[in-house]
Amino acid sequence: MKLPNQRWIISSPDPKIVEQLVQTTGLLPLMAQVLVNREINTPELAQVYLEPESQLLPQPLEEFPDLGVSVELLQDAIASQDKIVICGDYDADGMTSTALLLRALKHLGADVDYAIPSRMKEGYGINTRIVEDCASSGVGLILTVDNGISAYEPIARAIDLGLSVIITDHHDLPEKLPPADAILNPKLLPESSPYRGLAGVGVAYILAVTTAQNLGLLKGLTDQLLELFTLGTIADLAPLVGVNRRWLKRGLRKLPKSQLAGIQALIQMAGVSEEQKQLQPDDIGFKLGPRINAIGRIGDPQLVIELLTTDEEGLALERAMQCEQINQKRQQLCKKIEEEAINLIETLPVNWQQDRVLVIVQPHWHHGVIGIVASRLVERYGAPVFIGTYEEEEPEKIRGSARGIEEFHVFEALEFCDDLLGKYGGHKAAGGFSLPIQNLEAFKERLSRFAHQCLKPEYLKPLIKIDAQTDFKQLTPYLYQQIDNLQPWGIGNDFPVFWTANVKLIEQRIVGQKHLKLVLAQEDGTEIKAIAWRWADYFPLPTCLDIAYKLKENHWNGNTTIELEIIGIRLPQNIRATKKAVFQHQGREYACSFWESLNELRIRNAQGKVLAVNRGKRIGLLGTNRDNAQEVDVTQPHYYQLIKAAMAALNMEK
Template structure:
């Protein structure tokens, strides 16, 4: 069974019923509101309808906002060149794109720069200051960085440049000597603006400037879309103005005015749902593709994607983001596997140390933060992962991820004397140091962890809102949950639990049987049986035939039918502590007749995955089972490199010709798509039929072709990685 600790909210049945009568919600959901500290009808109405909230003027809460507006307004009026220094994560790139669009629309002359993740690391530096000065920049504007950049800011001021810092990261003991600083950590804690991310600060600044200049008509909606993308991708809390503006922005994104967002929606298959997107569509589909570029490639790709108005350029950049994200997923899988293997070969004493510090030479710095998060999920302790930056292994650069009881930024502060550079916030951070100080860092982190963590903290935490009966999990309840959206950080999806359910069926599913699928029922309602899926829980199969389950609700729509399913987040033995392990005949694979193409768990959102199986695309079909292939007189294994597109499996290969090479893509029906270099049409030969020409610029064929090319490139990359690791 999973090693978890469950935190059950205290039931408040009478208060939940009273609040339910006031706001017309199911008592299960008003219990959720009570758990969030929303305990009056007035507070509940504002939460459910955030537009009712009366917001203070941003100028009242940000003391330097008027000064910042004056700096920008003066620079625009005098034709001065403004230099934006951004960051290479989704928050920093969306912030940069937002202010580029806004300042140019307001008549500003603007250039931008983002430091190299691999060569320079996070934040503004002297090289960027020098480059700006050579270009003629007179005002430097940082976004999502700068709050700890004392030396570069002082250097810029010495050169006669003005500096405006916009950031949201935790404050150092002393602030840089900038002309103005906008950071929500500097304002009152009860302010509705307190939780904005870097893109939120940029949005506040841009809209406030546009209002002063009386030019908000056409600007606000596109800026709000970028705000929504960056806020969700950066895991900012969905409370205060974030909840209000993200809710509004999610309604705009399906029919975006931005060519880049339209292209991302097209490439990732994100569709409109009830007139709006769900946050997980961004968090699991759009955001990772933006973030992947900053981790592995040139952030300028994303800046161009989000600032272009040319749909052709946008599609090209979106396909490039998709390609890079596939490489990112593969690298994450390889590094995670290597990290687990290393820890199995060299088991740490986590009960003694209560923190994990892992440094390896061959890993890619751009993805180690993601791997750190996965190791936190697996081991339940804070994780610090580093790589050696040079062949001599003299310098280390790393990323850190924490657990609720461990403040990562404070942990790095405890190591400040030996770190060359560090930054971050409570949940995550980055650092660099000389390799000779690694053991000192380890000892300081162990001491800090032992001061702040108890042994019971060293298991993944499952926070649960309310106990429910399976018979009450209706479509009406699921629809009412929409009123609590957008859900995310500090406003998570409701988590329900049901004790002592019977496991009627269980099986492994997906690639490598990584996931767990159950059919569960209750003794007093034997006719109500619901499907449940546990992502990354396949290792626990088989489980006892009686368990307590914790879950979120998901809607499955397939073949015209709709059903409620459970997304498992927790499993444990019932209160009596016993459960009978089912006999060995338990099925651990899905029958071939119903098997869908396996999908890597990182490639789909949890919400969309809960809806599997999906309706096949009309153009191309799934690969059949070997028996079906023989019945259709097809080879059981078609030639080429396998890949997945739109949840379907294909194979592709490059075939030499007399003077060129062609790309071939096979599907299971025996259809063959042949593509020649630089051609806008391809030849589709169907089984038993004649060849026909298809337009490769159509979104389906363009994305299919790009996925095939990505698979071929990844196949070569795998060979390279194997050689490096061997």
């Protein structure tokens, strides 16, 4: 029996605080508990969470010290028709930020163009080549979006050449800030600021709106900018808290009826229902966002800029179709590289559990998709992942992507390796880096040293964070309605996860070759249907389980029912063996037990090795625990005779 190797963290908030929120908000106790788990633990915080528009926001001009200077620089450039170049980035955040400011500045009458570095040849962020090209073509003002905070040398070069520079970025701050004329970065604000969680597109949004307001030209621009902010913020996995939550709640209602030809074309290509009153973050995160991100990863970002700035429906549809084709190619690349990576990890083998970090580098992998593969490897192994490939132009250099886990800070890990690296950047959860090939072994060793400082061995399992224990009678349409009313859920405000103990598995079958369709029941006979995505490898599941899940609505033939999306399972913590016995076989002593709820026989030898086999199955597991157990064919004579002796001993115990 093979089960997911997970660790569960079950929240246990103060019942008095939960009860206080129930009294003041009218929420169900389960939902009040969810809010407390999100650190929304006072009536005042709950009021802002439930009704984001009720919060009195400080004006951006009061919060961002350099916003006034930035607006003046833009107004002067527009008035004097100085050429402005937006230096963007090739991910969804960078491309939506670039499109947002292009739309805004053109609306305001600016002479504006954009430049995005080549992912393959130059890597992330503004560089000296872009700066010198701008200087030689008469540009007066460079405006970075979603990059620039770590680009000291290129910015210094721009200032030396007489250009004005505004940096808008949201990445972590380096020790020495670049000598720009103005810097807008939420990381410069206090932790308590509602603007602190903005993505790059959020900073661009504030700059565009404030400039348009100052010029009295915001009319006709508001919805366009809000829609691009919404698209970029969710696609960049920015935290859905503070002003992000407030503005996204509004923006998600606008998107189904978007006035932007490009967003309408994307919605059409992605198969998102236009009948929805509002889009959900998942519609963007899993459908619209990847089609944009795919271009930056393996295509030409100009496609996305044209898609999001054109007002021609024909051109928008053409560009959306190109995004679709490139996204399909990206999916194939990801699948191939992921399979190769898993094969390498498990056949070499890579000793990531001892190192507490998984570092894997191969030639010929595509730079543009290794970050996605890193995320999938984190999901599979539950360890921080640093994945790299060789530069095409400079084969003696490695470029890579990193993804972290809850207790691991990626950017701090990269800083710990500073002297071994070339360029690097990122934040707690993700980062990018480059290094000379001769430093690879030292880099692995240094990362392992950093990981040993913050990770215990038990952390190296995929994490399931759970809000509350429930029984099936509590899973009502009214509960689902309260969950739905509290959208948007997402990064920093995760969709609620519940768990139920000692669930009986009534039916299970594989659907679509990869997924499990289940019917579950509690002891009182209450049944519910469930789906477990990509869990066919665990078929058949034991007949008694603890389950962790999200609630989903299923619409079929005009009927709406509540179903479960299973994300975690474990053997019940309180089950006991139905029968136990000790017996002799071929001169050796064994202990055996039969677990009726799991339909499983376990036989333990004197050395602590256990043979576990489900009744009627040819394949069993042999090892000291399930993590290191190997599959064995129990029809082989020595296993078969041992099982026969164990069953005889158990039958004598009746």
